[in-house]
Amino acid sequence: MASNNPHSSQHALPSVLGRYFDLELVSGSGCYLTDRHGNQYLDFSSGIGVTSTGHCHPKVVQAIQSQAETLIHPCIAIGTSAPPLELSQKIETICRDAFGPSQTYQSFFAQSGSEAVEAAIKLAKYVSKRSNIVAFSGGFHGRTYGALSLTTSKEKYREGYAPFLPNIDFFPYPYMYRRPWPGTSDEACLEAGIQALTHSPLLNEEVAAVIIEPILGEGGYVPAPAPFLIALAKRCRQLGILLIADEIQSGMGRAGTWFASSHAPIQPDMITLAKGLASGMPLSACVAKKSLMDQWPPGAHGGTYGANPVTCNAANATIDVLSGCLESVQALGKFAIEMLNTQLSTSPYVGDIRGHGLMIGIELVKDKGSKTPYPELAQQLMRACLEQGLVVISCGLFDNVIRLIPPLIIDQSTLEKGLSILVEAIHDSH
Structure with a gap:
């Protein structure tokens, strides 16, 4: 969106920073943002x-505030502090609740999702003594070099940066709406995919790890079917391959459970966390079974700002707040999908509505028969919603998916208000 504001980010910040809008925001409270003109926006992008x-x-x-008044940054190499220790224990408890008490987990803290993925890949290679990694087509794992080598959600992320890390292979993601395997039904396609996975030569005893998003994030908010994830976990166990669940976008309650992996359920060897972990403070975590972490010697990996007490204290408070929201997130997610399916059933442009919890994608197509992506409509809807005071953003391999990711503390009336604005914008586009 163009802007004549001389203080605009288009003038002050480098163009490489992608933008959905050019809003100059001055405050935020609850589910709302306020710009410098006093306009309020219901934020479904979070x-x-x-x-x-x-x-x-x-x-x-x-x-x-309380932590910043006491201790901001000692560096974990100099000395630890209470917030990261408390956070490690909270995440360990969450993992036990999600995956059972048979395993103990530890957390390596960094600042961004990309760094969490880098840590997971390094740990997998170190402990397995293997060199290969398998990722999934359409996945997004970050912008740093190793994470980018695993990322294929958009070609523009990779253009100009070759060659990428070697020994990386890609398997089709179970994107059932797009039918990556032959089959006249979802069930037949899924069975073909599971058979292809089970017999794939890409999965072998030279593979250190497989990394998968249980819900494809930037690639279009596509939940992987539970039978596929279960088959993948089984095949990894058979071959001694470590399974990494990239939960950077789907984790920390976003899907209605602490981890989207729980919907299968599967028990990953490692989990990467970031976005929803600390309510906007820069914090990520590579969470791994302690049996793996114990094999990583001191100094094999690290970072100056890791386990910062201020960001970790923000995460501790975040977990405390979210622990009371999970049932509500599940109920609100069901409400949203039912409302959207009911009110958009006649739209010729809505090809698919999918998601778990409050991680919902609406795939836009030019017609339902051909399923031709309609990214232009996604851009039109974003602008139309913004004019009505609602922030929604797009994603997807073709940038044709409207993603709905409101704050998890939202109530039903506020959720319904935002959904109604979007539904009206879609109907007005006919």
């Missing part, structure tokens, strides 16, 4: 899945 507790949640703000 800072791209980050502000799960809403903007400036008082418990998170208090946690940041």
Whole structure:
């Protein structure tokens, strides 16, 4: 969106920073953002899945302020502090609740999702003594070099950066709407995919790890079917391959459970977390079974800002807030999908509505028969919704999916308000 504002980010910041809009925001509270003109926007983007507790949640703000008054940064190499220790214990408890008490997990803290993925790949290679990694087509794992080598959600992310890391292979993601395997029904296609996975030569005893998003994020908000994830986990166990669940966008309650992996359910060897972990503070985690972490010697990996006490304290408060929201997120997600399916059933441009919890994608097509992607409509809807005070953003391999990721603390009436604006915009586009 163009802007004549001389203080605009288009003038002050480098063009490489992608933008959906050129809003100059001055404050945020709960589910709303306010720009410099006093306009309020209902935020269904949550800072791209980050502000799960809403903007400036008082418990998170208090946690940041109190820690900043006491200790900001000692560096974990010099000495630890209470917040990262508490956070490690909270994540360990969450993992036990999600995957059972048979395994103990530890967390390596960094700043971004990309760094969490880099840590997971390094750990997998180190402990397995293997060199190969298998990722999935359409996946997004980050912009740093190793993470980018695993990323194929958009070609523009990779253009100009070759050659990428060697020994990386890609398997089709189970994107059932797009039918990556032959079959006249979803069931037949899925069975063909599971058979292809089971017999794929890409999965072998030279593979250190397989990394998968249980819900494809930037690739279009596509949940992987539970039978596929279960078959993948089984095949990895058979071959001694470590399974990494990239939950950077789907984790921390976004899908209605702490981890989207729980919907299968599967038990990953490692989990990468970031976006919803600390309510907007820069924090990520590579969470791995302790039996793996114990094989990683001191100094084999690290980072100056890892386990920062301020960001970790924000995460502690975030978990405290979200722990009371999970049932509501499940119920609200079902409400949203039912409302969208009912009110958009006659739209010729809505090809698929999918998701778990409050991670919902609406795939736009030029017609339902051909399923031709309609990215132009996605851009039109984003602008139309913004004019009506709603922030929604797009994603997808073809940039034709409207993603709905409101704060997890949202109530039903506010959720319905935002959905109604979007539904009206879609109907007005006919």
